[in-house]
Amino acid sequence: MIDRLMGILKLLARIEITIALALMAGALAIWNAESGGGNGIWIVAPLSGLVVNLCAALVSNRTLSAQPALFAFHVGLAGLAIAVAVDALTSFTGHVEVTENSLFDPNMVVGVARPFHNSRLERIRFRQKSFEIKYAPGMSRRDTRSLIEIPEGNSWREIEIGDDTPLVFSPYRLYTSFNKGFAPIVTYVDAQGASYTGAVHLPSYPLNEDRQGNVWIPPGSDEPLTLWLPLEEPLYNVDAEWRFSLPENPSLVVIEQGLRRELRPGESIQLAEGGVLRFESLETWMGYTVTANPYVSLIVATALASLASLLWHISKKLLAPLGAQASSTSRGESGYV
Amino acid sequence: MFEETVLLWIAAGGYVLAALMALAGFKRPALTHIALWILGSALLIHAISIGMRWGRLEHGPYVNLHEILSSNVWSLNAIAFVGATVSALLRRALGSVLGVLQVLTLWLLVTPVTDSALPVTYNTPWLPVHITLGKIFLGLTVIAVGLSIAVLLRRFAKARLQYLPDTDIVEEAAYRLILVAVLFESLMLVAGAAWARDAWGRYWAWDPLETWAFATWMSVIAYIHWRSVRKPRPEHSAIAIIGVFVLAFLTFFGIPFLSAAPHKGAI
Ligand code: HEM
Numbered sequence: 278m279i280d281r282l283m284g285i286l287k288l289l290a291r292i293e294i295t296i297a298l299a300l301m302a303g304a305l306a307i308w309n310a311e312s313g314g315g316n317g318i319w320i321v322a323p324l325s326g327l328v329v330n331l332c333a334a335l336v337s338n339r340t341l342s343a344q345p346a347l348f349a350f351h352v353g354l355a356g357l358a359i360a361v362a363v364d365a366l367t368s369f370t371g372h373v374e375v376t377e378n379s380l381f382d383p384n385m386v387v388g389v390a391r392p393f394h395n396s397r398l399e400r401i402r403f404r405q406k407s408f409e410i411k412y413a414p415g416m417s418r419r420d421t422r423s424l425i426e427i428p429e430g431n432s433w434r435e436i437e438i439g440d441d442t443p444l445v446f447s448p449y450r451l452y453t454s455f456n457k458g459f460a461p462i463v464t465y466v467d468a469q470g471a472s473y474t475g476a477v478h479l480p481s482y483p484l485n486e487d488r489q490g491n492v493w494i495p496p497g498s499d500e501p502l503t504l505w506l507p508l509e510e511p512l513y514n515v516d517a518e519w520r521f522s523l524p525e526n527p528s529l530v531v532i533e534q535g536l537r538r539e540l541r542p543g544e545s546i547q548l549a550e551g552g553v554l555r556f557e558s559l560e561t562w563m564g565y566t567v568t569a570n571p572y573v574s575l576i577v578a579t580a581l582a583s584l585a586s587l588l589w590h591i592s593k594k595l596l597a598p599l600g601a602q603a604s605s606t607s608r609g610e611s612g613y614v
Numbered sequence: 615m616f617e618e619t620v621l622l623w624i625a626a627g628g629y630v631l632a633a634l635m636a637l638a639g640f641k642r643p644a645l646t647h648i649a650l651w652i653l654g655s656a657l658l659i660h661a662i663s664i665g666m667r668w669g670r671l672e673h674g675p676y677v678n679l680h681e682i683l684s685s686n687v688w689s690l691n692a693i694a695f696v697g698a699t700v701s702a703l704l705r706r707a708l709g710s711v712l713g714v715l716q717v718l719t720l721w722l723l724v725t726p727v728t729d730s731a732l733p734v735t736y737n738t739p740w741l742p743v744h745i746t747l748g749k750i751f752l753g754l755t756v757i758a759v760g761l762s763i764a765v766l767l768r769r770f771a772k773a774r775l776q777y778l779p780d781t782d783i784v785e786e787a788a789y790r791l792i793l794v795a796v797l798f799e800s801l802m803l804v805a806g807a808a809w810a811r812d813a814w815g816r817y818w819a820w821d822p823l824e825t826w827a828f829a830t831w832m833s834v835i836a837y838i839h840w841r842s843v844r845k846p847r848p849e850h851s852a853i854a855i856i857g858v859f860v861l862a863f864l865t866f867f868g869i870p871f872l873s874a875a876p877h878k879g880a881i
Pocket of ligand 1: 290292327330347351594793
C-alpha cells in the first residue's frame with residue numbers, strides 16, 4: 278500500500294512534468310496577454326499542477342531531501358503557493374468616487390471581494406478636501422495630490438495622499454486614480470416640501486470630455502432628469518501646462534421630458550411633477566482605487582525565506598570546483614571561476 | 615547635452631574596439647588584457663555621460679528607450695568587465711560575451727537621443743532596487759550566453775578557441791551563472807511586486823511586462839531542472855540558454871515599448 282502510494286507520488290513528482298508545466302505556464306501566460314486576456318484565471322491549471330508536482334517531489338524525491346538547502350527552498354516554494362492561494366481567497370479590489378467636501382461613504386465602493394474577504398470598509402474614514410492634478414504639455418498627466426482629512430481623536434487632521442502615497446486603513450489602501458471629474462450639487466425639494474441635497478457625478482474628465490452629462494432620478498420620483506455640464510471648449514490647451522480645474526462660470530443644463538433649461542449656481546426650476554430643483558454649485562469628485570491584501574505579509578515571508586535557502590544552496594554549489602561534476606573522462610580543469 | 619552625446623559616442627567606440635580586441639584574444643590571449651583596459655576606460659567615460667544626463671534631467675536612466683539601452687549597455691559591459699577581472703575562464707571567453715553586447719551598442723547608436731520625464735509612481739525606493747536586480751540578472755545571463763556561443767563555436771572553430779577550457783567546463787560555468795541569475799531574477803520579481811503594491815496597491819496583475827517576466831522566469835526554471843536532472847549535451851544546454859536569453863531580451867527591450875499598461879517598464 279505504502280509502496281503503491283510512493284510509486285504514484287514518484288510518478289507525479291517526475292521532473293519532466295515540472296519542465297513541461299513550467300513551459301506551459303509561460304506559454305499560456307504570453308498567449309493570454311497577446312490575445313488581450315488579462316484576468317489570470319487560465320494560468321491556475323498549470324500552476325496548480327506545478328504545486329502538486331512540487332509537493333509530490335518534496336515527499337518522494339531523494340535528491341531533494343538529501344540537500345537541506347535545496348529542500349528548504351522547495352518547501353518555501355510550496356509555502357509561497359499556499360500564501361498566494363490564501364491571498365487570492367481573501368483579497369479585495371475596487372474603486373470609489375468621493376465628492377469634494379464630503380465624507381467617504383463605504384457603500385459607494387464598487388469592487389470584487391474574494392470569497393473569504395472579511396469586509397471592514399467602514400473602517401475607512403476620511404473627508405475629501407481639494408485635489409490638484411498637474412498636466413505637462415501634451416496632456417501628459419503628472420502627479421496627483423489629494424488633500425483629505427482623517428479623524429484624529431475628536432477632531433480632523435489634514436493630510437495629503439497621491440499616486441505614490443496611499444491612504445492606509447489596514448487592510449485597505451486607497452490610491453488616487455486617473456478618474457476624477459465634476460459634480461453638480463443639486464437640491465431637490467419635493468411636492469411635500471422635503472428637501473434633499475446631493476452630488477451627481479459626471480463622467481471622468483477630460484477622458485470623457487464630450488459626455489459631461491448624467492441621468493438622475495430625484496428621490497421619490499420616477500421621472501429621470503438628464504443633467505449636462507455645457508462646455509463649449511476644452512478647459513485645457515493641449516500644448517501648455519494645465520492644472521485640473523473647474524470651468525469658470527459654470528451652468529447646468531437640465532432636460533426634463535425633452536424640455537431643456539439652463540441654470541446658474543443658486544437658480545431653481547419648477548419640475549413638471551411638482552418638485553423644485555436648485556443648482557447649488559459645481560464641485561469636483563476624486564476617484565480612488567481601493568485594495569486589500571490582508572495576508573500579503575505571508576507572501577513576502579515565504580518568498581524571502583525560500584530565496585534565502587536558494588542563496589544557501591547556490592553558494593554551496595559555487596564553492597565546488599568547476600569540473601568536479603563532469604564525467605570522469607573529461608580532463609576536468611578546475612579553478613576557473 | 616552635446617557633451618553627453620559626444621562622450622557616449624567615444625564610449626561606444628571603446629566598446630566596439632574592446633570587443634574586437636577580445637575576439638582577437640581568442641587567438642592571442644595577451645590582447646584580452648588590452649581589451650579589458652579599453653573596456654574599463656569606455657565604462658568610465660560612459661558613466662560620466664550617464665551621470666551628466668542624470669544630473670540634468672534629475673532622474674535615472676530608465677524612462678525612454680535611449681536611456682534604457684544606454685544604462686543596460688553600461689551595466690552589461692560592467693558585469694562582463696567584473697566577471698573577466700575576477701575569473702580566468704570568463705576572461706578567456708570575453709570575446710564572445712562582448713561580441714553579443716555589440717548588438718546593443720549598435721542599437722543604442724541608432725536610437726534617437728531624446729529627453730524624458732519621470733512618470734508618476736516611479737518615485738519609490740523600490741525602483742532602483744528592482745532595476746539593479748534586473749540588470750544583474752540580465753548581465754549574468756549575457757555572460758552565460760557568451761559562454762554558450764563559445765561552446766557552439768567550438769564545433770566550427772576548435773583551433774581558434776584552444777585557450778578556452780574543456781567544453782564541459784565552459785558549459786558548467788554557464789549553468790552556474792544561470793543559477794545565480796535565477797536568484798537575482800526572483801529577487802527582481804519580489805522587488806517589482808513590492809513596488810507595484812506600493813505604487814498601485816496590487817503586487818501582481820498580469821500586465822504585459824509582468825506576464826513576460828513570469829514566462830522568462832518559468833523558462834529559466836524549466837532549463838535549470840532539465841539541465842540539472844537530465845544532464846544534456848553541452849551544445850543542447852547552450853542552445854537552451856540562448857533561448858532563455860531571447861525571451862529575457864524581449865521582456866527587457868521589447869515589451870516595455872509595445873504595451874500601454876500602466877506598468878510600462880519604460881514610458
Ligand atoms: C514545481 C515542482 C518542482 C519540482 C518537482 C522540483 C524538483 C527539483 C529537484 C528534484 C531538484 C534537484 C536537482 C538536482 O540538484 O539534481 C531541483 C532543483 C532545483 N529546483 Fe526545483 N522543483 C520544482 C519547482 C521548482 C521551482 C518552481 C523552482 C523555481 C525557482 C525550482 C528551482 C530549482 C533550483 C534552482 C534547483 C537547483 C538545481 C541545481 O542545483 O542544479 N524548482 N528541483
